[in-house]
Amino acid sequence: xxxxxxxxxxxxxxxxxxxxxxxxxxxxxxxxxxxxxxxxxxxxxxxxxxxxxxxxxxxxxxxxxxxxxxxxxxxxxxxxxxxxxxxxxxxxxxxxxxxxxxxxxxxx
Numbered sequence: 001x002x003x004x005x006x007x008x009x010x011x012x013x014x015x016x017x018x019x020x021x022x023x024x025x026x027x028x029x030x031x032x033x034x035x036x037x038x039x040x041x042x043x044x045x046x047x048x049x050x051x052x053x054x055x056x057x058x059x060x061x062x063x064x065x066x067x068x069x070x071x072x073x074x075x076x077x078x079x080x081x082x083x084x085x086x087x088x089x090x091x092x093x094x095x096x097x098x099x100x101x102x103x104x105x106x107x108x
Contacts, residue, residue: 020096027097028104036108 052058 017096020094020098021100021103022096024097024100024102025104025107026100028101028106029108030104031101032105032108 049058049060053060
């Protein structure tokens with residue numbers, strides 16, 4: 001059995017939640033901007049590949065290009081189960097960060 005005795009300070013909890021929300025919002029906003037730039041660059045690159053292939057300058061193996069992406073998660077390993085206590089100790093910051101990240105990502 002896992003016994004946890006946590007002293008809950010509402011003021012500290014609110015401060016951690018608020019700080020996490022602000023930081024999460026800023027990172028979410030920036031992440032969406034970076035994701036848009038990366039998506040545009042990848043789209044331009046694929047369009048350039050298709051154009052150069054249609055002109056006969058290069059030969060692209062499209063099935064191999066997408067095959068690397070689909071098989072990327074095959075090497076994942078099992079995770080240690082000692083993750084419960086760290087998650088519980090950072091739950092207030094994590095919840096604030098997640099909420100802020102979602103708001104920032106949506107507004108970005």
